Amino acid sequence: MKFRADFHIHSKHSLGASRDMDLESLSKWAQYKGLDLLSAGDITHPLWLSELKRKLKPLGDGLFKFNDSHFILSGEVNCVYGGMNGSKKIQLQIFSPGFEHIERINKVLSKYGDLNTGGRPLLNLEASELVRIVCDVSMDCFVVPSHIFAPGFSVLGSGGYGSLEECFGQYTKYIFAAETGLSADPKMGARLSCLDRVTMISGSNAHSPWTIGREACVFDTALHYFEIKNALQYKHRDKLLYTIEFFPEEGKHYLSGHKECGTYYTPLESRSTGHNCTVCRGPVKPGVLQRVEELADRTENEAYGKYLPFRNVMPLDEILASCLNTDSGSQRVRDAYLRLVEKAGSEFDLLLDLPEQEVRRIAPLAVAEGIIKSRKGDLRIYPGYDGVSGKIVLFDEGELARQAQLELF
Ligand SMILES: [Zn+2]
Ligand SMILES: [Zn+2]
Numbered sequence: 001m002k003f004r005a006d007f008h009i010h011s012k013h014s015l016g017a018s019r020d021m022d023l024e025s026l027s028k029w030a031q032y033k034g035l036d037l038l039s040a041g042d043i044t045h046p047l048w049l050s051e052l053k054r055k056l057k058p059l060g061d062g063l064f065k066f067n068d069s070h071f072i073l074s075g076e077v078n079c080v081y082g083g084m085n086g087s088k089k090i091q092l093q094i095f096s097p098g099f100e101h102i103e104r105i106n107k108v109l110s111k112y113g114d115l116n117t118g119g120r121p122l123l124n125l126e127a128s129e130l131v132r133i134v135c136d137v138s139m140d141c142f143v144v145p146s147h148i149f150a151p152g153f154s155v156l157g158s159g160g161y162g163s164l165e166e167c168f169g170q171y172t173k174y175i176f177a178a179e180t181g182l183s184a185d186p187k188m189g190a191r192l193s194c195l196d197r198v199t200m201i202s203g204s205n206a207h208s209p210w211t212i213g214r215e216a217c218v219f220d221t222a223l224h225y226f227e228i229k230n231a232l233q234y235k236h237r238d239k240l241l242y243t244i245e246f247f248p249e250e251g252k253h254y255l256s257g258h259k260e261c262g263t264y265y266t267p268l269e270s271r272s273t274g275h276n277c278t279v280c281r282g283p284v285k286p287g288v289l290q291r292v293e294e295l296a297d298r299t300e301n302e303a304y305g306k307y308l309p310f311r312n313v314m315p316l317d318e319i320l321a322s323c324l325n326t327d328s329g330s331q332r333v334r335d336a337y338l339r340l341v342e343k344a345g346s347e348f349d350l351l352l353d354l355p356e357q358e359v360r361r362i363a364p365l366a367v368a369e370g371i372i373k374s375r376k377g378d379l380r381i382y383p384g385y386d387g388v389s390g391k392i393v394l395f396d397e398g399e400l401a402r403q404a405q406l407e408l409f
Contacts, residue, residue, distance in 0.1 A: 062225020
């Protein structure tokens, strides 16, 4: 069975998360997006965990159901500790087939930090120790490092480690999947031969229901915890078909730069300025692309094809915002979104799977153009840097005249 999964989601208990991040909204938005399986998120949080236990129906195969959506028990923690060269912040996700394992894991983790303080608790615990604790409870559970190149809070990002081995030591063998994050794609991961044994996956890191599925994984296997675990562990290319990716340039940490000065640099430019801002002369925040360059032992050409297939998408609300020349959070965009999704079946059906002529039949001209341009990667992107999101320009000025077509809505 073919299905789409988003493995990185936060609940309403996470810092900065929407109050709507509950099972009701999540399953509703999963239908709109065309996602079949979602992370239940924040499984270390006691209040959220008891809500999950009350509301999720166990399917007996390591997955759970609420309304029409399937859920997998997973959540993120933030390991903060003094590493060899100062303090490390490493974010990691824990996956489990059942509540009983989570409860045992949480009992141990509560010795290292207050699990009540947020959906993604701060633990004074080495990342390798976390893996030991989780595997100790059950080898059916596993740990996936989050957005591995993100600066300052990930295993390989600047301030992190030079390799998985350096971070996880003897427990590295239990790490069989890693998340690329919004600012990176599988092609960038393939520049590091040390990641060859690891399955690169993608998740949205959503803090609001409408951003779930910004990134996702598409499987063709039984919708079953152990089938998914196997597909990741043994890199079954016929089971994990491809990942759905943001355009990495749109991510907040793609290029190096300095937010206050509005300056950003490619890895080459950044090196030539000694990684200093050309305006204030202060140090720039190193971006994901620069970090990949630093760690890479393959050129782009050498990495070609050594990764799972992936498809870049521009989210539908951003396409609509660009066509309507308004904000993606506006009511006009939301109304148009819901009408289109109802006609198409789901956002992913429209963005990825429906044939072009069907897209043109369903969507107004400018929107159909936008979707087809996004499929072809025929767009201009102002890259993100130092926490500033990148921006996609779908239409040039002249093309915007086509907006008139939207009145057909
Ligand atoms: Zn997260
Ligand atoms: Zn500056």
